Amino acid sequence: MNFHDTLANFGNSEFVPDGWYWLADSRELKKKTAKAAEIAGKKLVIYRSESGAVYGLDAHCPHMGAHLCDGKVEGEAIRCPFHFWKFDNNGACTDIPVGADHTAIERLNSYKIREHLGLIWVWTGDPTEEVPLPLPEELEDGLVSTRLGTPFEKACHPNVVMVNAIDAHHFTSVHQLVVELNMKPEERDAYSITFDNTTPCPPDHWLFSPLRRFYKKALTYNLKYWWGHTGAVTLGPDFLHFHIIFALRPGMNGSTQGQTILLTKNRKGMLGKAINACLLEITRWVGNYFAKGDTVIFQNIDFAFKNPIKADKPIVHFVRHYEKMRSSFFKQKSMPSEEIKWSRQPEIQA
Numbered sequence: 078m079n080f081h082d083t084l085a086n087f088g089n090s091e092f093v094p095d096g097w098y099w100l101a102d103s104r105e106l107k108k109k110t111a112k113a114a115e116i117a118g119k120k121l122v123i124y125r126s127e128s129g130a131v132y133g134l135d136a137h138c139p140h141m142g143a144h145l146c147d148g149k150v151e152g153e154a155i156r157c158p159f160h161f162w163k164f165d166n167n168g169a170c171t172d173i174p175v176g177a178d179h180t181a182i183e184r185l186n187s188y189k190i191r192e193h194l195g196l197i198w199v200w201t202g203d204p205t206e207e208v209p210l211p212l213p214e215e216l217e218d219g220l221v222s223t224r225l226g227t228p229f230e231k232a233c234h235p236n237v238v239m240v241n242a243i244d245a246h247h248f249t250s251v252h253q254l255v256v257e258l259n260m261k262p263e264e265r266d267a268y269s270i271t272f273d274n275t276t277p278c279p280p281d282h283w284l285f286s287p288l289r290r291f292y293k294k295a296l297t298y299n300l301k302y303w304w305g306h307t308g309a310v311t312l313g314p315d316f317l318h319f320h321i322i323f324a325l326r327p328g329m330n331g332s333t334q335g336q337t338i339l340l341t342k343n344r345k346g347m348l349g350k351a352i353n354a355c356l357l358e359i360t361r362w363v364g365n366y367f368a369k370g371d372t373v374i375f376q377n378i379d380f381a382f383k384n385p386i387k388a389d390k391p392i393v394h395f396v397r398h399y400e401k402m403r404s405s406f407f408k409q410k411s412m413p414s415e416e417i418k419w420s421r422q423p424e425i426q427a
C-alpha cells in the first residue's frame with residue numbers, strides 16, 4: 078500500500094471539512110437581490126435583505142424545486158418565483174398565498190453567513206460553534222486595508238492547490254527561484270496549521286546581496302492554512318510584509334474556485350491611504366505571479382501522493398492534519414416526511 082492509499086479525506090471531493098467557505102464578492106449582492114451559490118455541487122441561495130443583512134438557505138423550494146435565486150426579497154424573507162411561497166431567514170415557510178397550511182412544510186436548511194474582507198462566507202459546520210474567519214496572524218487586530226484579486230478556477234481539488242505553497246521542492250523546478258525554504262509546520266488547533274520558513278536570509282547568492290540588511294532572521298515566507306482550503310501567505314523584508322489570502326472552495330468534478338484577497342495593515346490619513354493602495358498593487362502582482370506559475374500542472378494533474386520524499390515533509394504534515402478534520406456539510410438534509418410515509422404504506426394483501 079502506498080502513502081496515498083492510506084488517505085480517506087485528502088483530495089476527496091465528497092469530504093467538505095467544517096469551515097468557512099467564500100461564496101461571492103460582497104459588492105455583487107445588492108440590497109433586495111438574491112444570487113445562486115454552490116459548494117461541491119451543493120446548491121445554495123444567498124440574498125441581501127432590505128436591512129442589508131445577508132442570509133443563506135438551501136437553493137431549491139420544497140414545493141416543486143424552483144431556485145430561490147430568481148425569487149423576490151421581502152424584508153428579511155425571500156419569496157419563491159414559482160408559486161410565491163415565502164421563507165424567512167431561518168428557512169421556515171411563512172406564507173402560501175393560496176391559503177394552504179404553511180406550518181406543515183419542511184424547513185429549508187439555513188446557513189451561518191458572514192461578510193469579511195469584501196467577501197460573503199458560509200460556515201458549513203455546527204452553527205452554534207463560533208470560529209473566527211481567516212486573517213493572517215500579524216493582522217489579527219483586524220485593522221486592515223484590503224482589495225480583492227481576480228477570481229480563478231483550477232481543474233484540481235483545493236487541497237492540491239494549497240499544497241503548492243508549502244511545496245518548497247517545486248519552487249526551484251517550476252518557479253526557478255534560487256531560494257531554499259525549510260517550512261516548519263505547527264498545528265494551531267483542529268482546523269488550522271502554520272508553516273514558517275526557517276532558512277536564514279538572504280540565501281548565499283549574489284542576487285540577494287542588496288537585500289541582506291533587510292532580513293535579520295529567516296527569510297519571511299510564512300503560511301497559515303484553515304480547513305485545508307484557505308491559506309494566508311506572509312512574505313517580504315522585515316520592515317514591510319505583504320499578505321495574501323487564497324480563499325478556495327471545491328467546485329464541481331473535483332475543481333477549485335478561488336479568490337485572492339490582498340491585505341495590508343491599515344495606514345491612516347491621505348498619505349497612509351496612498352501607501353496602502355500602492356502596497357496592495359504590489360501584493361496583487363506577487364499574488365498573480367504565484368497563481369499563474371502552476372496553471373499547466375493543475376490543468377492535467379491526477380493527484381496521487383504515492384511516494385513522499387524528505388523534501389515533502391511539510392506536505393505530509395498538512396495531509397495528516399487534514400485527515401483529522403470533521404465534516405457535517407452533506408449530512409444536514411433530512412428525509413422529507415412525505416417520502417417516509419409513502420415507503421411505510423402497508424402492502425395490499427391479495
Ligand code: FES
Nearest residue numbers: 138140141157160
Ligand atoms: S416551486 Fe416554489 S412555490 Fe412552487
Ligand SMILES: [Fe+2]
Nearest residue numbers: 241251370371
Ligand atoms: Fe507554485
